[in-house]
Amino acid sequence: MNDKVEGLLRNKLLENISLLKMMETYGPVISCSVIERGREWGMLLALHTKRSAFDLAKYPDTESVIFVSGSHAPILNELLDQLPKSKPLVFKVQHPLYKALVESKFQVSSVSAFITYSCGEPLSIADDEQVMEEATFNERLLPLWRQNGYNEQELSRMFYNGARSFTLYHGNVPVSTCIxxxxxxxxxxxxxxxxxxxxxxxxxxxxxxxRAINFLLERNLVPRYQVVHDNAASIHVAESIGLKQVVVLEHLLYAGQSSF
Structure with missing residues (x-):
């Protein structure tokens, strides 16, 4: 990843986390256009939908996934003007300004949104010795983890790369967990x-x-709890333990237009 581009995005880390992750994951196959004028800047990322398994499944009729970020509306307008109006696209916008700019140029509809919660202070509810921390892959927890769509291979890779689980057991039976x-x-x-x-x-x-969030805070890491906008149960968990909403990543679908 270009150090300059990463530096610009990391100035607002959680706001731009999706862009940073996309660039880290897709590297040379993701297109990145950047304009800088003095202290002002704008950036547009474009990834062919077929490159992303998630987006291909969710938006199979689109050409590309588009992200924008920047400090100056005129620069962002200039970048958006470079996009083809004929192609179906999905925009993923994490700021009201970006949404307004996209809506001013493309006839889009909002199809989904993902809310990011975080915090910087320890959570008092975490003091419960019943919650067990585990640093290795525990096959007994696999049936619970699979409920969120993860398979054994993905989970094994997570633990190989440092993941940990936090689980509450009744006797020897796991009843609630997270990673x-x-x-x-x-x-x-x-x-x-x-x-x-x-x-x-x-x-x-x-x-x-x-317990999971306190574990991260104790190690000076930034916790991120992301939920789909219509998942009332997960939103309740986040807000009831004191997490704060920090960004909403909204998906805007553009159907494209005929050239005739």
Missing amino acids: IFCNCAPVWEVGTVFTCAEHRGNGYAKKVVS
Whole structure:
């Protein structure tokens, strides 16, 4: 990744975490256009949808996934004008200004949104010795983790790269769990949160998530808890333990237009 580009994005780390992760993951196959004028700058990232398994499954009829970031609306307008109007696109915007600029040039519809929560202070609910921290892949937890769409290979790779799980057991039976794993240093995800149906409503998810977040804060890492906008249960967990909403990444779909 170009050091200058990374430096610009890291000035607002959580706001731009999706862009940083895309550049880290896709490297040379992602297109990056940057304009700098004095202290002002703008950036546009474009990735062919077929390169991303997630986007290909969710937006199979689109040509590219587009991200924007910057400090100056005229520069961002200039970059957006370079995009073809004939191609179907999905824009992923993390700031109201970017959304307004996209909407001024493309007829888009909002199709999804992802809310990022974080915090900088320890969470008091975390002091529960029942929550176990594990640094190795535990096959007994696999049925719970699979509920979030992860397979054994993905999970094994996470633990190989330093992931840890936090789980609440009843006896020897796991009833609620989550995993922390590195997104883009120093930001770590708190994900794969799941509580067995018969144990919901007891605050178990709050306990495992809080313990996970405190673990990260103790090591000067930045916790990130991301939820889909319509997942009321996950939003409740985040807000009830004191996490704060820091950014909303909205997906805007552009259908393209005929050249005739």
